[in-house]
Amino acid sequence: MSRIREHLAKYMPAGTRITQPQGGFTLWLELPEGIDAIKLAEQALAENISIAAGPLFSACDKYKNCFRVSCAPP
Numbered sequence: 001m002s003r004i005r006e007h008l009a010k011y012m013p014a015g016t017r018i019t020q021p022q023g024g025f026t027l028w029l030e031l032p033e034g035i036d037a038i039k040l041a042e043q044a045l046a047e048n049i050s051i052a053a054g055p056l057f058s059a060c061d062k063y064k065n066c067f068r069v070s071c072a073p074p
Contacts, residue, residue: 001025004071025072031065041067 005018005027012018015032031037037053044051052070054063 001027001071004069008069025070027069027071029067029069031067033065035065037063037065037067 001021005020008018008027008029009016012029013032013035017030019028021027031040037051038055041051041053050070052068054066054068055061057063057068
């Protein structure tokens with residue numbers, strides 16, 4: 001998990017925050033304000049990469065600049 005976290009930190013824009021989970025296989029990323037996680041998820045899917053945009057986890061339209069990545073082995 002730490003290796004994936006390191007790679008994400010290397011390629012995400014400056015100001016991105018990445019969780020340091022105590023267990024499990026999920027990372028939560030908070031991108032700088034103004035980045036639309038839904039658009040990012042659509043672009044990622046076009047490259048066969050699946051991420052879960054933050055608004056999926058909110059009934060109040062929050063987390064527009066956040067997404068979740070599963071790091072579980074296949």
